[in-house]
Amino acid sequence: MEQYFKGGVLIIGSLYWQDHQEREGDEIRKKWRDTFLEISHSVDVTIPIRYGRFSTKEQTYTMVFDYRLPKEKFGRGKAVPLKKQIQSIEDVIICARELSLAEGKYDNMLIKGRKSPAWGVCGLSFNPKISVILKKEFLANWELTLKENKIGYETFLKKSNDFSLSQNGEFLFDFPSEAIEFDFLIAVSTEPILRNGIAELTPAEIAQYVVNREYFYPNQEHGIITYQDGEIKRVLIN
Numbered sequence: 001m002e003q004y005f006k007g008g009v010l011i012i013g014s015l016y017w018q019d020h021q022e023r024e025g026d027e028i029r030k031k032w033r034d035t036f037l038e039i040s041h042s043v044d045v046t047i048p049i050r051y052g053r054f055s056t057k058e059q060t061y062t063m064v065f066d067y068r069l070p071k072e073k074f075g076r077g078k079a080v081p082l083k084k085q086i087q088s089i090e091d092v093i094i095c096a097r098e099l100s101l102a103e104g105k106y107d108n109m110l111i112k113g114r115k116s117p118a119w120g121v122c123g124l125s126f127n128p129k130i131s132v133i134l135k136k137e138f139l140a141n142w143e144l145t146l147k148e149n150k151i152g153y154e155t156f157l158k159k160s161n162d163f164s165l166s167q168n169g170e171f172l173f174d175f176p177s178e179a180i181e182f183d184f185l186i187a188v189s190t191e192p193i194l195r196n197g198i199a200e201l202t203p204a205e206i207a208q209y210v211v212n213r214e215y216f217y218p219n220q221e222h223g224i225i226t227y228q229d230g231e232i233k234r235v236l237i238n
Helices: 028-036 089-103 132-146 150-158 203-207 216-221 229-237
Strands: 007-011 043-047 049-055 060-065 075-081 120-126 184-190
Touching: 007 043, 007 089, 028 089, 049 075, 060 184, 089 120, 089 132, 089 184, 120 132, 203 229, 216 229
Parallel strands: 007 184
Antiparallel strands: 007 075, 043 075, 049 060, 120 184
């Protein structure tokens, strides 16, 4: 008897709502969502996310996963069903490669980046109902695929916790309870980085760079929120 799994993508930030990737009009992310996701069946999920990665290119702060956040500071993201029927870890990896392409930088590696090794890493989160044996098998194959980017994997190993991931690519926070109908979720986790010279990330620091990119307000308009949002808005208004 064939076994099928219900998979999804855990999305935070612009991957959910922005149509282009590198430049206006390329429509890369829209095409990815239309082809691979059931976006109309998205589920709001409670997860540990915050603003925490400063982009020197865009001069703005973007979202990261942070398993160290207490539950009262969890935010809200999206669990979006995959269109593809999943029967094996190979199917999951195919979907992760497509996610990687949509995330950026023209490669489909599960660890993103060559000039900047491991700026993003694809991770897995499992529903607790998944059997221990199956989970172990999936993660063993996932780890092998992570290692395809040798330099990136070596970099990742030194700071995997910063990505909220174990060294074999499993997210360190609990599977979101709202996603109970999913068997697993995949996501790209980026490394938290502060602007040069900044020792502590404050709402005022984040707010200072909101105007440089359409990111902060579109996230909220699409239901992607963090515990920092209210304070950031207060700084922007005053």
